[in-house]
Amino acid sequence: MKQSTQKRLKRTAIIAAIALVIGAGIGFMEARKEVTNKVRSHKVAGISLGGDFTLVNHKGVTVTQDNYAGKYKLIFFGFTSCPMVCPVELQKITTALTSIQSTNPEVLEKIQPLFITTDPERDTPEVMSEYVDMFHAKIIGLTGSSEQVQEVIQAYRIYAQKAEVEAGNDPMDYDMDHSAYTYLMSPDNELISIYRMEDTADYIAGDVLGKL
Ligand code: NI
Numbered sequence: 001m002k003q004s005t006q007k008r009l010k011r012t013a014i015i016a017a018i019a020l021v022i023g024a025g026i027g028f029m030e031a032r033k034e035v036t037n038k039v040r041s042h043k044v045a046g047i048s049l050g051g052d053f054t055l056v057n058h059k060g061v062t063v064t065q066d067n068y069a070g071k072y073k074l075i076f077f078g079f080t081s082c083p084m085v086c087p088v089e090l091q092k093i094t095t096a097l098t099s100i101q102s103t104n105p106e107v108l109e110k111i112q113p114l115f116i117t118t119d120p121e122r123d124t125p126e127v128m129s130e131y132v133d134m135f136h137a138k139i140i141g142l143t144g145s146s147e148q149v150q151e152v153i154q155a156y157r158i159y160a161q162k163a164e165v166e167a168g169n170d171p172m173d174y175d176m177d178h179s180a181y182t183y184l185m186s187p188d189n190e191l192i193s194i195y196r197m198e199d200t201a202d203y204i205a206g207d208v209l210g211k212l
Contacts, residue, residue: 079119095201118160
């Protein structure tokens with residue numbers, strides 16, 4: 001592994017740890033305020049997105065949607081060099097999964113969390129493997145060829161765009177703008193819920209437990 005990659009992963013681990021502490025703090029405060037997330041509900045009726053895909057998992061094995069047949073899928077799009085948003089979001093998903101696990105382990109059994117990269121150029125299966133290792137053990141990282149990734153991004157209506165690299169900088173050291181939605185899909189691959197950045201781990205866990 002390149003040294004820059006190691007540095008990046010180390011930074012991500014630190015951000016994820018910070019996110020965990022902040023997340024726990026927010027969870028505590030919200031519990032004190034007795035915030036009921038149940039009154040909030042994102043309307044997803046009528047939105048159809050998703051579709052079959054062919055991608056490569058973090059163990060280097062080619063997979064399709066059918067590999068996760070019968071499972072509810074919690075799908076998040078991002079990339080491993082993301083400085084801030086992705087580690088925080090993945091930490092949040094990890095916290096939600098841990099909370100679901102402790103509340104009702106049978107529900108967790110029904111879920112397959114998937115982290116799909118928007119940056120297949122840098123996110124090889126090896127890089128994905130190192131990255132998902134820092135989060136919940138159930139999370140599978142998916143990458144693929146540019147075409148395969150482009151196809152799944154479009155199917156899930158994700159916006160992902162490479163940012164311009166300033167002249168003189170390493171062309172591989174680019175940032176990426178991307179939408180940060182997490183989708184809950186049914187075993188029949190129907191959209192059940194969309195989670196946004198402002199949704200807490202508690203909200204996600206509560207919504208999943210209420211719907212599965
Ligand atoms: Ni990101």
